[in-house]
Amino acid sequence: MAKQTDIQISICGSAGDGTIAVGDIFKRAMARAGYRVIAFDHYPAEIRGFGKCISRTRISTNQVYSMKSYSDVLVSLNDLHAIPHVGEVRDYGAIIYDSAPMSAVAEGAHISGHLMPGHLPYALPIRELSELATGANRSRNIVALGFIAGLYQLPQQAFHQAIAAKFETKAPAVADTALAAFDSGFKSGSSTYKFDDVQIDHSRARKNGGEVRMMTGNGAIAHGCLEAGIETFFGYPITPATGIMERLAVEMPRRGGRLVQTEDEIAAISATIGAGYAGARAATATSGPGLALMAEMLGLGVMAEVPAVVFVSQRGGPSTGMPTKTEQSDLNLAVWGGHGDARRIVLAPTNVEGCRRCAARAFEMAEKFQVPVIVLIDLYLSNRYETVFLQGEDNFLPKNWQRVGSSSPGDNYRRYELTADGLSPRCVPGEAGGIHTATGLEHDEYGHPNDNPDVHSLMSKKRHEKLHDAMKYPGINFTKRFGDKGKIDVGLLAWGSTFGEALEAVLLAREEGIRCAAMKVVMMSPLPTRPILRFCNDCQQVLVPELNYTGQFANLVAGELGRPVVRVSHATGAPMDINYLLTAIRNAAKKKLRSKTTTSNPAKA
């Protein structure tokens, strides 16, 4: 069929069923096979035991940036957890479950009793197959995986490699077992008559899948850090940002980088600022609660003009909130958080590829503009997988800060020299002639404390205006418009992970004939108001979808543009619901029609 591949597979199980692991193998295998992948796992806040795990993977011929609102296939490794998710499978989608559970189940406790009439059941003796193939039932997940691969005739080779890679650190026997389980699943999948209408267009799979990498937002950030030659990282574990540190903990030492787990977020940002001051490419990563703790030190970074990169992955708040749920409610904190006029750069990538690019560029920008840079993502983006091209690498700049300003080291050196663009010559410890004291106190050009009114106003101006050029920084699209060109009925102004859903919704809306477009905004601070305003002026209505209750981005935009926008806030802890968004678009379009009819007539007359 000509139809391009675009399927979403959900694997649902209980912690310990290897749900996430098998989902991981699946998406990596699909990436190897050359499909574009986006995946988002849901796992429980509980450390161990029976929490629900869902691994959702959407594979497509061309990269997409959001999950579908429905799944095409659901695999149940644990019916109790899977049953509530049966409804997310579309009509004529497939549901795969174990037809031979180990122990008797109470009435209604088996998923087969919960399928919707439109679903296609695949009752598979998963456990038995696992035991048959491996002598144990621990490989149920991989049997199921094999079954899917077999059922849809996915390339076995890719899965073999993915499994091998997955278990390469374990004893060889582990991988052998896994492979055996997979093959048995694959066999039964291949021999099962396929009723569902889940279609995969094998012809369109890129044959040279190797150059495509599978990454989470966290992984991409880590990757970007490494590409940027990160030298030091200080972090404190916090969901959902921990993954960044864990990845770097493995990779940085191999490249001579240094990573220290600090005693708290305050220490983490402190050490990062310290390292930045000392000239290292330094970063830390945290989530909302951690960022709140870091606010004060960020103020210091701004005042002392010390480069530092802070990766923030938002989660449900306030307070401890919902550590394993996603939300975009730390925008205010990231942009305004802290005391005083502490303007900093805030980047909010909208997809995994963006995470990597922003992460790498963040170091360059922090260095160039001598200011802390916050890269703001959320749990959804942190944990979701996407395939990322590493082909045609953006060539990220190596560490260097040009000597701007007239005063050169040694010769009447002024660390905070007032220059045209507000950027001052930076020296770091070890450089003779560059000696200075960085301080959180207001200071003169030499860095000497000075609270004289002129000095304060001049320096405040410097600290703010030097960031104007940040909006021109090459290598990142700080804003980008998608969808219909020119005047449109509905425009979506979206940021962060939500942009993916916004784009999806816009595409669906256009299929319904609504003239609409979406603009992604990647730079939150300073806000690139000019392009945003241009976009808004093209729109009858501007919707700002975001995952928070108060509409923080809407407030930011409305505030800076002085233009009303429609808040489409969605604070459930889940990614933006495409249908919800679609409805909002429809309504906006309707409203616009009404207003047109009422207003246009007198205009004509």
Place this chain on the structure above:
Amino acid sequence: MIPEQPVYLEDKVDEIRQSGRLAYRSTALPTWCPGCGYYSMTEGLVNALTELRIKTEDTVIVSGIGCASRFPFFMDTYGFHTLHGRALPVATGVKVANDKLTVVAVGGDGDGFAIGGGHIPHAARRNVNITYLLFDNGIYGLTKGQVSPTSATGFITPTSPFQNRDAPLNPLLMLLSYGASWVGQAYAGWPHHLTQLIRQALEHPGFSYLHVLSPCVTFDKTDRTYQNLDLAVRELDADHDSSDMAAAMRAAADTSTPMLGLYYAEMRETLGQALDLIAARAAGAQRIKRATTRHRQRKAPA
């Protein structure tokens, strides 16, 4: 005192000029209260750095908030005046970023043990190779004389008008139990002794903690004055074994007559060494891993 050999001030002055000591000073005059022990600490550090021939550009002094916060401004070394209680983590960052630097964190008892108290144990256990000069005057000087974690019980201040009822901390015992690899105590009134201890602290590879007793000449005229400290302090017994933790703790426990000198010192892997080791291990691990991967891929298609 008049030395046996006639010493003329201007000769001394020339000597000082030649010594290069002054190069470590900034141009700005220190703004501490006259008589403040910080001057003693400054000179001690200046002299120690001079003796050790550490280049000014290779020295970084990190301060938090409090009377110590201005410390870097009075030195012509690299300096970082950071936030209340955060000198240690920032210093750690600087050191991790560049091991070649000589990093000195300075702070007061409030900065160190109140708001920053959480950082000390970790700097100590990590054994990050920096020197922490803690200036203990048992009071918040910058905010005009409130009680601090090391204020004596019964101390009366604007925030403890009916006497401070809290028991003071025993910083030396804390640091010893935190596993600081070098713990010493000095007294601002003994500048030569202080200098020597700072020198040792700087030379020690690892986290060196020097507790510097000093009065607050402005806000404490009654309790911890130079007079009282002069009478109270004494040197550690000549036979004190600085490798004997128990002995060090016994000495530290005696708060009535604070003893000055090196309490405890041990050689231990520093954070820098640890990170290098990790890097080496990581490099090794990578090789092993590739091997297994190849092995897998041969097998997989079967």
Place this chain on the structure above:
Amino acid sequence: MPSSTHHVVLGNGIAGNHAADVIRKRDPNSRITIISAGALLFYNRYDLPDVFRGRHQWVDYLVHPPEYYESQNITLRRKTRVVELDPQTQTLSLAHRETLHYDKLLIATGGHAYIPARLLDDVGLMHSFHNFRVAMQVQNAVRKNGTVIMLGGDVMGLDLARTIIATGHRVIVALDNRTFWPHEIAQSERARYLQALESMGLDIWDHGKVDHIEAGNSKGPARQVFFEDGSEIRGDVVMPFFGLVPTVDFLATSGIDMERGILVSPQLQTARDNIWAAGDVCQIWSATSNAYRFYYGYRNVKMMGEVAAYNMTGEQSAFESTVDEALEVTSKGLLHSPFWEYD
């Protein structure tokens, strides 16, 4: 009356689905569960021959769209096999080790192809036609202008044969005493009926009993059938059409009276309370013939389902067949069976 009565219907066939339909009408609030061993929603098996006419989408065979089940609030459990029935506790044991409680149970599991014992070894080499999936397999297995070998040749087979021949294939019927099942054919009449078959385009192969079946070699037809007299024929598929046997294996321990099928009263009531049966699975007491007998054909089965449904919901009506069961030869000399008719 708001009823939480759980009506469980075993079988996703004509009887079961019509019963469910009636139960819903008569008791809008009751719980209705249909249990099906198959994967699909209710579809009309009488249409299955169309697979030879290029009707390959199972969706096209559905009697009801998915929405129907939602609107009727009928739960359809597919891929679900019942392994045991316990009338005492009114529970069903399902293959996946779930138990299901019922208040009123209708057994409409129908029947499945009868395979003579001597052919059991060769089951793997024969194609059945009882559901969409196997029907598709047959359709796939038969080459263009290929040959289909039908063993026996009951009315279902003959019905299928009509389509296969119409789509340009050849059908060989290996005669047997169950040919024309379930019609009882007097020896005297037999030749006339065979005549009619031939005039319908079937090839008659009258060489007695089949000895065994073999898979053909790579080239050439896929199957060879050897007869006891040493003769052999070749074709793409071999399909057994020896009539049906009721699907009642899971009732072994249930203590329900059975002969070949489930023995029921004219009200389709089994010997057990709250259990009815309908369709090909049951033998109904006939006062006229003083015997328990089977009734076949779409209309009978549909009727049984409805009667059972009425009685399950409080009626006491009896089943009476309105179908003339005679096999006839039309004026054109073609065969016609009333069991081929459905609406």
Place this chain on the structure above:
Amino acid sequence: MGNERVRKDYLSEDEDLSQLQYFGERVVTTVRFSTDPRDIGWVRENVPCQAACPADTNIPGYIRTIVEGRYGRSYELNRIANILPGVLGRICSRPCEPVCRHGWPGNGEPVSICHLKRSAASLKAESHRISEDLYTPTGRRIAIVGGGPAGIAAAHDLSILGHNVTIYEREARAGGMLRYGIPEFRLPREVLDIEVQNATRMGVTLQTGVTVGCNEGDIPLSKLLDRFDAVLLATGCMAAMPLPLRDQLDGRDLVQEMPNAEYGLNFLLDLHRGEKKTVGRRVAVVGAGFTSLDCARVARRLGAERVTIHIRTSENYIPVMDEEILEAKREGIPIRGLRTPVALQVDDNGLGTGICFVQNRLGGWRAGGRREAIPIPDSEFVEPFDTLLVAIGQRSINDYLDLPVELDRWGSVRVGEDGMTSVQGLFATGDFVNGSSTVIEAIGHGRATAGKLDSWLMQRVRQRKVVRIEPVDKPVRERQFDFIERQSVPTATVVDRFKGLTTEVEQGLDTDHSLEEAKRCYLCYLKYEIDVDNCIYCRACIEVAPRDCIKLVEGVEINDDGTYGELQETNVWRDTAAIWIDNDECIRCGACYKVCPTRCISISKNEIITQSV
């Protein structure tokens, strides 16, 4: 009186920490002696009183010993310098007091150094024994012409140095001006007698009533020169300066011709030789020096009703201590200023009736803080008198020289660096060389010349000045001392004074007042120094300093003569090589010493002493 406490502070060996607020123990190292120009220069510069004293008196030294109650030692310290403490404690012109640091702007009144000298002399124990460091006899013979202060001082020193000294004194008794010029109510003769006796009793031969001169009966100078290894002329200025008058023919001196007019000097000399002097009802005294004041006051005591002193400028500008002027006024003697005598009115029988003055206005300054007086034309007026005493100055007499001695253009002998005149072996000293000056200057000069003479005789320098540097283990002053008022000296009532010529006017300070006054002294010879090795540059000292006396310095200039020059002040931290106590500004209050957290401030006593070599 705080007396007891203070004594305790300073005397007790075991210090009481609570009262002396300084910390820790000093390591007192040994005393050392220095000839380093920096040390000598330091004392010279930082002890202004001693620098101002012609006799180089260790003033802080003797004042401190008074505070310590060691009057005897105090007396000795004085005597080492001027050999006549009791005398100078009364009539010294006190060049030290105007320069006293305590008198500097902002510091209040100078210490009454002179009165304390007197206290030392008068309060010392009955049993006090003076000490002399005698040199072995040299056998050299020296003749000194003139037994005035200069002569006596020189004689004392030379005799101590082991020479045989003979004083030839024209008058009946030694003492010169002290005995014949100064009235007894200022200088009781018994004091003079004892001290002259003390000065001359170590083998000095006094030949009184013997005139050296050219008249018969006189001993010719040339002869002395033959008989002695050296001769020292110390004949002072024993002649009055003539009053220049309009239309006064050459050679004539109306003052001498007039019976009721006289030169003040002669008036006093005669008086003290025992002549019976009388004065009229109205006495006009012309002149602005001690002599004129003495004449006026004597005249009052002799019964004159109206005694007026006429001076050319005004009393602010005359070389007399205010006390003297004050006492004169108390005694009812008005001083009339801005007038210059131009003529005398004489009646038929040659008696002067009035003196004619021309009115002056003040002009520019002259050397020594004197003012010009510029006559106003046609402003003459006449003051009538019964007796006129003229004391406008004195000059030396050298008509007795029978040798060709080189003179300068004022007619006094010219002496070289070595104190010798143009004639080999002939030395001259005192007013005879310098012109009319003060007693202390005469003594100082006499002793200086004696030293030179000795060197010439012995062909080598036998004595030198060195700085004695002694550590002081604590500040000996307290800031509150700086606020003690200058103690005024009790004087006799005017009634009592006029009972006779001998009633001493100034009674001197008693023990308590002496102590109080002595406490005022800054003890400038104490050197406060910061040990930069120990200094933490905390500037606590600067904080407590009462004046701008402690400075941040890059260094200090050294003058060509090797003494300290200007401090190179800075306020740049990096350039601050030392914190330096500017002893020029220092008032030795000890505040810095007490506040220093590291005890890096040291105190040393720096005294110039004479050391034999």
